[in-house]
């Protein structure tokens with residue numbers, strides 16, 4: 803079977819993480835009262851772990867394999883690529899913050915956990931839409947056929963976080 807295109811592979815990863823974001827949003831919605839029982843904290847931690855499993859490697863695949871060849875036609879310090887990179891940093895920061903709050907235990911700061919989780923979900927959904935609708939079409943338009951073929955081949959080979 804032919805390897806799917808790079809943007810198809812990365813878009814499929816977006817579609818895998820999207821329902822996990824809906825799960826996280828609905829779990830933290832129950833934290834509105836500002837306190838959390840052990841069960842909802844456990845479910846929240848599980849949801850964050852599933853997102854982390856999908857997202858951490860995805861962000862690195864984009865940064866290490868897709869983004870560098872885009873720098874031939876997009877500056878790294880302004881415009882779409884700069885925005886995507888800044889959002890990756892924001893997402894990592896909020897992911898770390900959620901893990902820190904969850905590790906602190908049930909009810910310690912449920913309102914803050916809810917606030918960070920909902921911001922994370924909102925930023926990641928908007929980020930995915932920007933990549934799917936703006937960045938990936940630009941990549942398809944400007945990358946050479948040989949670059950596209952190489953990127954599509956290298957993406958699945960990149961499996962190691964850290």
Ligand SMILES: [Fe+2]
Pocket residue numbers: 812816860864930933
């Ligand atoms: Fe992405």
